[in-house]
Every structure is written in C-alpha cells, then in structure tokens.
Amino acid sequence: MHKKIYLSAPHMSGREQHYISEAFHSNWIAPLGPLVNTFEEKLAERVGAKGAAAVSSGTAAIHLALRLLDVKAGDTVFCPSFTFVATANPILYEKAVPVFIDSEPDTWNMSPKALERALEEAKRNGNPPKAVIAVNLYGQSAKMDDIVSLCDSYGVPVIEDAAESLGAVYKGKQSGTFGRFGIYSFNGNKIITTSGGGMLVSDDEAAIEKARFLASQARDPAVHYQHSEIGHNYRLSNILAGVGIAQLEVLDERVEKRREIFARYEKALGSIDGVCFMPEYSEGVSNRWLTALTLDNGLTPYDVVQHLAEEQIEARPLWKPLHTQPLFASSAFYSHTDSESVCDNLFRRGICLPSGTNMTEEDQDRVIDVLLHLFQTTEVKRWTASIQ
Template identity: 60%
Template sequence: MTKPILLSIPHMGDRELKLIKEAFDTNWIAPVGPHINAFEEEFCQVTGAGYAAAVSSGTAALHLALRLLGVESGDEVFCSTLTFIATANPIAYLGAKPVFIDSDRTSWNMNPDLLQEALENRARFGRLPKAVVLVHLYGQSADIDPILKACNQYDVPLIEDAAEALGATYKERSPGTFGRIGIYSFNGNKIITTSGGGMLVSDDPQLVAKARFLATQARDLSPHYQHSEIGYNYRLSNVLAGIGRGQLHLLSERVAARRRNFKIYQQVLGNLPGIEFMPEAIFGRATRWLTCLTIDPATFGADREQVRIALAAQQIETRPVWKPLHLQPVFAECEYIGDTVAKDLFTHGLCLPSGSNLTDEDLEQVINEILAVHHNSSKTHTYMFL
C-alpha cells in the first residue's frame, strides 16, 4: 500500500528534541521560561521586528492585536476576503463587523486600489474602519506600500496577518513588520511549527508588553491574584517555544525546499493548457508555503474538482484555494467590496502537496497523476469532437 502524500506536514530537525529535553531537565514546563524569552528575541532578529510576544496560536495573536487597537462591538474592520476564516473570526469575537475586500491578480492578496477607494468613501461619511487586517497569502506578501499609505492617510491602523508568510520578503523586508502590529502562525502545517503557536510583533514596546499582560490572564502587579481587565490564557508554553527555536534555525532551508517544490511543479506542469501558477509579484520573494495553481477546464479538459478527486483516489491530498470569506455562510450578511477575482481563484484554484520534506518520488507521483488526468481528459475531449 502506497503511503499518502499530504499537503503540508511538520518537518522536524535535530535541535528541537534537545531543546525540549532542556525544558524538561530544568522543569520549565509552564507558559513562562527561558525558551520563550529566547524565541521572542531570535524571532525579532530573523524578521527585523522590534518586539515580539509568543502566544498559543496565530488566531490568539490576531485577537490580541484587535483588542490592543481598541476594536469594540459595532466597529467595522476591513479585511482580506481570500483567506482562512481564522483571519476574521477574532473580529467577530469582539462583536465588530468585518468588511471584506477583493484580491488583485498580481499577488492574490488585497487589492490596494479597492482599499484606497473604500477608505475614501468611508471618510466622506465619517465612517472609517477601526483597523485594516491585511493577509499575506500562501507565502506571498501583499503590495504593502500603497496599502500602508492609504491606511496612514486616514489614520487607520494596519494589522498584518503574516500567518502564512514567515520567510517571505517585501522589498527586502519581512511582511508582518510594516503595520502597527503583525502576527504569525506556527501551526503544524506552516513552514516552521511549534505544534500550535503564534507570535505577535510590533515596533511599539508598550503594545507588546500589553499583549503579554492580556495573554497571561491580565494579572495586575500584586502579591495576590488581582485583575482589573479581562485577559486570556494565550501565552505559549516554554516547551513549545523550545521547538520553535529549533525550527527557526531551519527557516531558510525550509523556504528553499518549498521553492524547489514549486520550481519542479512549474517546470513540468507550467506548459499544460489551462494551467496557471500563482504568480510571484515583482516586489518580493514568496516562500511558496503552498504551491497553488488555477485550472481552466475549457482548455485543460478537467476542472479543479475532477483533478482533486482523481488525486485523492491515489492518496494524494490537495485542497481548493481558500473559499472567500464573503461567500462563507457565517459572514453572508457582511459587506463586500470588489468584483469576482477571489471567487474566480477559489473556483479554479488548487493547492498541491508542498511540504519541505517531500521526496522527489512524492513530487513525481503528484505530477504523473495530474498528467494522467490531463491525458485522459484530452483523449475524451478529442474523441468527442471527432
């Protein structure tokens, strides 16, 4: 029986277990300890962020970011629509209302022109959003400069959701470090993982200090347990921070492996009719966290779902591109600004197995199954028109 080829699985190195053992040997098992402090410092060195707070998930980091910027019930928050639901859920946690913005075709991320236009319209009526949440999708940075310029013009703080983009660049800098606050995820499927975990970063030390305070149940400075604010149990454990330190050391290698996956896929499949890969925007370097492509059934001979199902039958896991949040039932009543770019990408988009520990044999099997679908579809297509 052939082993399954999964979309993106953890890839451990040699140092992680040593650092975990160190946490056990010193009995630093709680959500406090030297690995946490070191992980935060080393993360800042790698990304160029000013300050960092390690937390239990990227979602927790986003929740804290919105809370730190004063988002409250009834507020509006502009948000990328082409993303995982975790980007928008924290907006709902606070009783605020997400307003979703369409993608551009250059990067698949938030369209800067649509954001500028939306902020102009809101400003005319005195209804500016409380914040903008910008996603850097599938390991590629959005076009940050015009987005940040528009936010600064109207004094609307920018939160960068770089959960999928650690190791990417935008004009030689790390996405996630441009806005007021940035967040990252270390979920098991990300480029580096702590099993579950996240990081909040900012150049404002007071914001990060407040994030740590809120993430540890908002306990006041007192010999007894005293609380003047509502807090959360969001701090990362020292054990998981040890894993993160070992993983962070391997970040450049993991990015290189995923970019190699993409290059192989593109070289073999890129000339097939109807296949287009997610472009790499000229303003940065993508990590290719996931290799994504779109399939035009009229020219390829099969649609996205037919390809996905055929690969699943061979135990190869693929996923459709994120379903836009404005099309999700839970957000059906929310405002949407844009056209059909995100919807089209979802309809035709597919994410291929992309883990940094894929073997050449794995890649060959994925490619051959896609070629087989095209070959069989082409034969059927030819037969039908003869």
C-alpha cells in the same frame, strides 16, 4: 498501496529534542519560561522587529492586535475575503463588523484598488474602519507599501497577517513587519511549526508588553490575584517555544526547499494548456508555502482533489472567499472592479498541491505523474468530444 502524501506535513529538524530536554531538565513545563523569552528574541531579530510576544496561535495574535487597537463592539475592521477564517474570526470575538476586500491579480492578495474604494466610502459615511487586516496568501506578500500608504492617508492602522509567509520578503523587508502589528502562525502545517503557536510582532515595544499582559489573563501586579480588565490564556508554553527555536534555525532551508518544490511543479506542469501557477510579484520573494495554481482545462478543483485523493495524495481547493461563507452572509464586500471579483474567480479554478519540505523527489514525481495522466486524459476526452 502507496503511502499517503500530505499537503504540508510537519518537518522536524532533529534539534527540537535538545530544547525540549532543556525544558524538562529545568522543570519549566508550565506556560512561559526562559525558552519563550529566547524564542521571542530570536524571532524578532530574524524578522527585524523590535518586540515579539509568543502566543498559543496566530489567531490569538490577531485577537490581541485588535485588543491593542481598542477595537470594540460595532467598530468596522476591513479584511481580505480570500483567506482562512482565522483571519476574520477575532473581529467577531470583539463583536466588531468585518468588511471584506477583494484580491487583485498580481499577488492574489488584498486589492489596493478595492481597499481605496472602501476607505473612501467609509469616510463619506463617517464610519472609518478601526483597523485593516492585510494577509500574505500562500507565502506571498501583499502590496504592503500601497496598502500601508493608503491606510496611513486615512489614519487607519494595519495588522499584517503573515501566518503563511514567514521568511518571505517584500522590497527587501521581511514579511510581517510592514503594519503596526504583524502576526505569524506555527500551526502544524506551516513552514515552521511549534505544533500549535503564534507570534505577535511590532516596533511598539510598549504594545508588545501589553500584549503579554493581556495574554496572561491580565493579572495586575499584586501579590494576590487581581484583575482590572479582561485577559486571555494565550501565552505559549516553554516546551513548544523550544520546538520553535529549533525550527527557526532551519527557516532559510525550509524556504529554499519550498521554492524548489514549486519550481519542479512549474517545470513539469507549467506548459500544459489551462494550467497557470500563482504568480510571484516582481517586488517580492515568496516562501512558496503552498504551490497554488488555477485550471482552465475543463476540470474543476474538486475533480482534481478527488482524483488525487484516490491515489493517496492530499490536495485542497483555494480558500473559499469569506464573503460567500454562511457565517458572514450579511457582510459587505468590495470587489476589485465593478465587474470582477478576483477572489471568487480564483476559488472556482484554484487548487493547492502537496508542498511539504519532507516530501521526497520521488513523492513529488508521483504527484506530477498522476496529474499529467489526468490532464492528458481530460484533453483527449475534450478533443474527442469536439470532433463528434
């Protein structure tokens, strides 16, 4: 039996154990410690942000950003529909109201056109959003200059969810640094990992310091334990920060490898009728966290995912739009145009292929061979049916 090929498995550099040993030898085992400080400093320097707070997950970072923007019960927060639920769940944590925005074709990310309509309507109704969360999907930046410019004109702060796009660049600037706050995820499937973890970045250093306070149970500066506001247990451990430091050292290599993986898939499969790979916007450089494509060849994403699973290969459909999820059934949604929901169309046709940087070329060739056989078999069946 073939070995299992995973969608995006963790890939250790070999240096992680050095920093983990440092944490053990110094006995900084509990949350926080010198490696956390170093990880924050190195990450901030890497992306060009003035401050960073290491936390337990990307979700925690989004939640803290909403707290820092004083989002409260009943406030509205605009959010892309085409994203993982972790982007939107923190809105519900604060009992705020999510409003979902469609994608656009160039980047598959938040549609500036739909966002503008939503902002205009909110202004007319006297209910502007307290924040807008923009997401950089599958490693590609959204049109952040358009989004930030629009939001600035309405006086609405932007949170940039760069959980999937660390190392990507847009107009010469690092992904995650366009909004008031940026967030990264170091979950096990991300381009670099700390097992579980995340980072909040901002040029507002006072806000980052407040984030650290809120993430440490909001303990007041007193000898005894005193608390004046709600806090969270969100800080990253010193041991995991050590893993993060080692992973950050190989980020550029990981980005290069993911882009190579994408290029090999595109070369092998891109000329097949009905197969269309996620475009790369001309103003940016995607980290190609996952190789994503759409199908118009008679196969559904579920057909392909199931067939690959039978060959011990993990693949996934694209994100199911949040406005179609039971959890958000009553939420408003603004489509790209009156007649087109881009994200619904992408979900119906799209899949993600195995893209982990520890995949060998032989592993990738196996994925390609299985897909080529499936696509060719499907084409023969369609041709046979057409002449009967």
